[in-house]
Amino acid sequence: MIEVKNLHKSFAEIHAINDLSFEARNGQILGLIGHNGAGKTTTFRIVAGLLKPDKGHTAVDGFDCRSERLEAQRRLGILPDVRGLYPRLTGREHILYYGRLHGLAGEALERRVDELIDRLGMGDFAHRRCKGYSRGQELKVALARALVHKPQNMIFDEPTNGLDVTSSRNVHELIREMRDQGRSIIISSHIMSEVSRLCDHLVIMADGALLMQGSPEELLRRTGRATLEDIFLAASATGKEAAE
């Protein structure tokens, strides 16, 4: 489970996060939605232990992301929006590197890497160096790297950005499979059809603050909008108005 409680974060004069609270429960896919600059990535970075909140608290499976950073990180897998691959390492070497840093070794690690390569359809390129990979191939490597230690909790920032239809469907199946295994998953996506298909719970942010949260059906009912896209557009406008 990932908990975010009364989170505040500022960068100089900019309030990036303003009293944000939500919970991503086990066996649930939570969609964190908001316009560019709403504070999604900052929230992810605080949960990942990269940034220190000014106020509030974040925890992964009960471990504080600041004071028990390493324990929290052991239970977390992150797919950042910037994939950040090493051009001279192969896809397989990336997964092995992260696996070793998570304390895996030997045959168990090799088996896990092979399993991920197979599951994500990386067999054609995993032994090639990453320089020259397509965006979809880069994303698959970054995804495998985040999953290598079988984390109980996952954060996916734009998990299908750059993937073709088949690969996207594969990733969706994988995310659902992990949800069904009882894992806690947060995704951020600008593809509203993806969000509506995948997410059990939505958190809509604007200008660092929580606008509303609930299941997709509940939000549609509450707002009287026809689609999630309408809700997203209305939320973005509300955020801008608030900013003005």
Add this chain to the structure above:
Amino acid sequence: MNPLWVKCWHRIRTVLTKEISDHLRDKRSMILSLIFPLMAPLTVALLLNFVAGANIEGSDGRVRALGAAVSGRAFAPKLIEYLKTNQISFVDAPENREEREALVSNGIHPFVLVIPQSAAGRELYQVELITDRTNPKSIAGSAEVMRTISAYSRIEAERQVTSIGLSDRIVTPITVAQINVGRAPNSAYLFYNMVPSLVLFMVFMGAVYLTIDTSVGERERGSLEPLLTVPVARWELLLGKSLAALLFTGLIVAINLAAFRASLVWAVAGAEGMASPPSIGTFVGMYLVAVPLMALAVSIQMTIATLSRSAKEAQIYLGLLPIIPLVPGIILVFSPVNVGIIQSSVPIFGQLTLFLALIGERDFSFLHILLSGFSTLVAAALVFWLATRLFSREKMVFGT
């Protein structure tokens, strides 16, 4: 061993192995970084070889005046004979003054000794020496001829005063007996003494590109952010990266020292009068003395790279880094000091004085080695701690 340390080492080794294999695959950077340590040895060796080829020193360490010309040889046969017994021989120069001067200014002869006709049969006379003060061979050779003529002049003066019953001490009332406690002077030593400073330069520049690439470069590529989300302490990540940079520095300094030894041996091979280059043992000793300094250099590089906002900025700062080892070198040139306990304990300074002692075949104490090594390792640890603090800042993720 404590299992905690085994786990720590496993993580550090994972980062170290990744950084090494990653950088070994960067062929262009690797080739350039392996060529870089050959540049200074080759330059010094070529210069030394040129000087050795000019062959202005004899096996006795005295400067030779080769290629010298004389005009009016017949007017002072005793002087010419004296110069010849002192291994200074001449070819004949033209009688015409303009022609003689042209021969010197064109470098055909380093200098020309002119004995005027008025010197014939006289005991008191003046000779001329046509020289070119921009030509090193002319400067060195003519100085040697002037010293020899002065010696001859003194002998002649002593002969003349004793012939009238006076003591020859009247001519030189004060005599100086010089006692050289150092090595016999040799122009090759000038080049050998350049080696310590150039090796220090390599220690501080050897793996700069790797340090930049593994820190600020990784941030620019976007690969640092995912790396910082793994459950590994920041100091472990930084130590793995620093050890990779240390290994490369070690490799590059070893190549640099080996190249110095090989190229200096080549430069003086077959050259008469040139002192032999320092032994292999001297170079091995210099390498061992340099190891703690490599750790300090990498820590400083890592701190600066971690502080920099971009790889470009880091390159500018780290390009200035070799100024640090230049400072003790300049101090030693302008103000030679006795190396005591305090001086030995100053990082860089302690190593430089040890390098100079090794190259100059002078004695040094084991305590000097111990103190310089220990203090430098302590300094390296402190600077590394600072780098770890900087690496843990939020700014490390964004670079602003």
